[in-house]
Amino acid sequence: MTGSARGSSPAPSLAVREDTGPPVIDLSSGQILEPLPEAARAAIRRATESPEASGYAPGPGRADLRTAVADHYARRTGAATDPDHVTVTAGARHGLFAAVAAAAAGREVLVPAPHWSHYPTVIRQAGAVPVTVAGDPLHGLLVDPARLDAAWTPRTGAVLVNSPVNPSGACYDEGRLRELRAWAAARNVRLIVDDIYWAYGSHIDTRLLPGPHEVVVGGASKVYALAGLRIGWVWAEPALGAAVREIVEHTTGPVSGPAQAAAAAVLAYENGTGGTGAAVAGAGVARRADRLARQRAEAVQAMAAVPYLRPVPPAGGIYLCLDASEALGLRLLGAGDDQELCRALRSGAGVGLRAGSTFGMPGFLRLCVAESHEVLLTAAHRLTTCLTAAAREVTHH
Numbered sequence: 001m002t003g004s005a006r007g008s009s010p011a012p013s014l015a016v017r018e019d020t021g022p023p024v025i026d027l028s029s030g031q032i033l034e035p036l037p038e039a040a041r042a043a044i045r046r047a048t049e050s051p052e053a054s055g056y057a058p059g060p061g062r063a064d065l066r067t068a069v070a071d072h073y074a075r076r077t078g079a080a081t082d083p084d085h086v087t088v089t090a091g092a093r094h095g096l097f098a099a100v101a102a103a104a105a106g107r108e109v110l111v112p113a114p115h116w117s118h119y120p121t122v123i124r125q126a127g128a129v130p131v132t133v134a135g136d137p138l139h140g141l142l143v144d145p146a147r148l149d150a151a152w153t154p155r156t157g158a159v160l161v162n163s164p165v166n167p168s169g170a171c172y173d174e175g176r177l178r179e180l181r182a183w184a185a186a187r188n189v190r191l192i193v194d195d196i197y198w199a200y201g202s203h204i205d206t207r208l209l210p211g212p213h214e215v216v217v218g219g220a221s222k223v224y225a226l227a228g229l230r231i232g233w234v235w236a237e238p239a240l241g242a243a244v245r246e247i248v249e250h251t252t253g254p255v256s257g258p259a260q261a262a263a264a265a266v267l268a269y270e271n272g273t274g275g276t277g278a279a280v281a282g283a284g285v286a287r288r289a290d291r292l293a294r295q296r297a298e299a300v301q302a303m304a305a306v307p308y309l310r311p312v313p314p315a316g317g318i319y320l321c322l323d324a325s326e327a328l329g330l331r332l333l334g335a336g337d338d339q340e341l342c343r344a345l346r347s348g349a350g351v352g353l354r355a356g357s358t359f360g361m362p363g364f365l366r367l368c369v370a371e372s373h374e375v376l377l378t379a380a381h382r383l384t385t386c387l388t389a390a391a392r393e394v395t396h397h
Contacts, residue, residue, distance in 0.1 A: 025379045026352035027367035032225040040262035047261040057257035061088025068267035090252040092219030092232035101126035102243035103190040107157030112143040113360030116166045140170035145183040162194035164201040167359045167366040169314020171201040185213045199223045201316030220263045231263040299369040302380040322365040332390040349386035
């Protein structure tokens with residue numbers, strides 16, 4: 001596996017798609033598209049050629065993948081990590097479902113807003129009740145113990161924290177995370193850490209340490225650009241881990257063996273334990289993080305030129321939010337809310353965005369920055385042309 005296979009070569013794009021009308025630049029999805037690394041392809045070939053290829057993988061996950069995940073956290077935290085404390089899941093979303101079901105079924109889960117659009121439904125399907133906690137507008141819409149306390153009840157079982165935040169890109173620094181951990185311990189609730197974007201933030205948490213009050217959910221989709229493999233995991237202390245494994249057994253069962261083999265090879269490469277030719281630890285992820293940082297900056301610059309929409313510079317992540325209050329105030333394109341505006345911009349400008357209201361952030365639009373500068377500039381030009389024409393119509397009427 002060469003370095004060029006992991007982040008230095010241009011990533012393929014699914015941004016331009018044929019819709020029912022003209023080609024649409026679809027920035028609504030959160031994918032990082034790259035060619036599958038040779039180490040992953042080789043691992044899949046070996047797995048499919050094995051006599052066990054048609055059989056079930058081990059229920060908790062393949063030993064090589066769980067070891068690679070444990071090595072990853074040991075490298076990040078500096079603390080030994082037991083692979084037996086890792087359970088492989090069918091993507092991080094399934095990991096979140098299993099973690100919530102194990103930690104808080106029948107109870108409430110505090111969800112800082114803004115938040116990933118799927119959190120409330122995943123929590124409900126896991127048998128818990130989502131309770132939205134508004135973030136502090138003066139501090140990046142992040143929550144603190146005071147805000148959590150205002151939402152806490154005796155039924156509170158967990159709080160779910162994501163950093164960098166999808167969609168806003170705000171990041172919890174070490175001090176605020178330490179406060180949240182202390183709050184969870186004092187209230188005897190679980191802190192569920194959604195760690196899926198860990199490398200794309202202004203602060204990389206090195207204090208992760210699952211125990212009685214913390215569980216970590218991660219996956220290969222975002223930082224490792226392996227979304228199609230559907231590989232996630234839950235890192236938890238043994239008692240909770242046993243409950244997670246029981247839930248996995250009765251929901252998806254074992255995850256695809258070849259997909260696990262591919263993810264294990266990529267993580268081992270990133271850990272610097274992948275054998276001959278292994279990377280300097282984290283080199284591929286670092287290159288990808290650097291590229292995403294440039295793309296965030298390019299997206300902010302491109303969208304700053306669009307009238308009636310104001311970019312909110314993110315501290316990390318793979319998304320950019322646009323404040324659409326001016327466009328909505330003028331009812332441009334006849335839109336009275338962010339969802340109507342998204343539909344109008346898709347049909348009128350040929351640009352696909354996500355409505356902020358689906359993330360608990362009404363009045364905003366979200367776009368994925370993991371695209372080339374040319375795609376982002378073209379999208380900004382289309383938005384400018386469409387909104388300028390719409391403003392003229394409003395003025396003439």
